[in-house]
Amino acid sequence: MKLIIGNKAYSSWSMRGWLACKQSGLHFEELTVPLFGEDWDDIRTSENFAPSGGKVPILWDGETVIWDSLAIIDWLADKTHRDRFWPKDETARGMARSMAAEMHSSYMALRKQCPMNTRKKYEGLQFSPEVVQDADRILRLWAEARARFGSGGPFLFGTFGAVDIMYAPVVSRFLTYGFQVPGFAQSYMQTILEHEWIETWMESAEDEPWVIERLETPETVKG
Template sequence: MKLIIGNKNYSSWSLRGWLACKQSGLHFDEITVPLYGDEWDSQRASNDLAPSHGKVPILWDGDAVVWDSMAIVEYLADKVGRDRFWPKADDARAMARSMVAEMHSSFFALRRACPMNVRMRVEGVTLGDDVRADIVRVLTLWAEARARFGGGGPFLFGTFSAADVFYAPIVSRFLTYGIGVPGFAQAYMQAVWEHEWMQQWIHAAQTEEWVIEQFEAPVK
């Protein structure tokens, strides 16, 4: 398999696709396409990216091509067994799937105001009411998952799962923009940030040579 991703410092959806591949336990090669670089337009039209209309991440597995991070999770779960990605119990699995779907389709205000930037730390950010509402919703979901199903470990459903794959970029955003969170959320964020795979991603992001200026300016 090969996974095509964008810059590790900025590309939240690439992080999700990459973590999904790591969670699968299958070998894969990664190819980085620098976002918005001089050759971005030509690379978007390349054979590797064309099936996804030039978006990342995109997974190639022989003749099979899978774009969209949620589709990548489901494709890999079909290959290696769904229990590797989803809780076994019906009630926990139902909540995990719902949380992933909500992350996939919501929180637009938070995404716009606080783009992912692994390397950056910003102090004194002023956030609008819509962004604060997204933050409260995320924390509410985390609190319920941890309270109901988190007894088996430090992650949302105990052990690392698709839910953590999808909320890992939110952890990065909260850290970048100094979002204050309650103690249970701090503990969860620390577990995600210190996870072996996240540390690999963070180290690679910190050593990348690419800088996208539009994502470097502090949020007003």
């Protein structure tokens, strides 16, 4: 398998696809391409990118191409064992799938106003009501998952799985933009940040030479 991802410092969806591949336990080749650089137009229309319309991540598995992080999770769950990604209990699994889908389709204010940048940390920011609403919703879901299904370990549903993969970039955003979160969320965020794969991703992001200027001073921190 070959996984094509964007800059690790900025690409939240790439992070999800990469973590999914790691969680699968299958061998994969990793190819990082700098997003929006001077060669970006040529890269995103190349043969490797064509099926996705120029989006990352893209997983090539033989002749099969899967783009979109949630689709990659499902593909790898089917190839390996669904228990690697989703809770065994059907009630927990129903909530986990709903949370993953909500992350996939929602929280537009948080995404737009607080783009992922693993190399930055801000303090004392004022967030729009829409961002606060997104963050509150996420924290409520984390709290419910931990309270109802988290007894088997420190992750949202006990053990590391698809939902943690989908929300890992949110942990990064909360850290970058200095969100004030309750104690249980601080503990969960620390658990994610100390996971060996997350640490590897963050270290690689620090070493990247590429900079996307518009993401270095997003709207949230201007003025």
